[in-house]
Amino acid sequence: MYIHETFLEVRYYETDLMGIVHHSNYIRYFECGRNQALVDMGLPIKEIEKRGVMMPVVNVTCNYKTPAYQGDRLRIVSAIKELPKAKLVIETEIFNPYNVTVCTGSVTLGFIHSDSRKPTRAPEYIVELFAPFFNIDK
Numbered sequence: 001m002y003i004h005e006t007f008l009e010v011r012y013y014e015t016d017l018m019g020i021v022h023h024s025n026y027i028r029y030f031e032c033g034r035n036q037a038l039v040d041m042g043l044p045i046k047e048i049e050k051r052g053v054m055m056p057v058v059n060v061t062c063n064y065k066t067p068a069y070q071g072d073r074l075r076i077v078s079a080i081k082e083l084p085k086a087k088l089v090i091e092t093e094i095f096n097p098y099n100v101t102v103c104t105g106s107v108t109l110g111f112i113h114s115d116s117r118k119p120t121r122a123p124e125y126i127v128e129l130f131a132p133f134f135n136i137d138k
Helices: 025-041 045-050 124-134
Strands: 002-009 057-064 073-080 087-095 101-110
Touching: 002 025, 025 045, 025 057, 025 073, 025 087, 025 101
Parallel strands: none
Antiparallel strands: 002 073, 057 101, 073 087, 087 101
16 A cells, blocks of 8 residues: 655635635645655656556545635645556545544546547556555566
8 A cells, every 4th residue: 555645735715705625625635645646656647648648537536524724734645555457546535733534535547548548557667666565576
């Protein structure tokens, strides 16, 4: 399993008239966590795309628990619990400054060829990069 943490501060423009984070922003926070996790692994999205593969979002779930507020420093925990094959599932938990769960959810990414937009399996270099986190020799 690969687990990654990143932090971000809630900005004013992400809140609604009730002073809480608008529900749509949590999906963006999932993306912030996911992108930073891949960058820290040495696998930025731009590099994957340069190699001819795109990773479209095919499913998103989000379960809201408690609101986050402007100025909160959120901890975003992204977990990849299965070796990527035809898809990559990233489970996410977001915590407020008091370590209370704000929301949980997941994002499922597929793999497609950039030129044809046809589905493909995870490229071998991605599988090889993740393999050590799953005790698999590649």
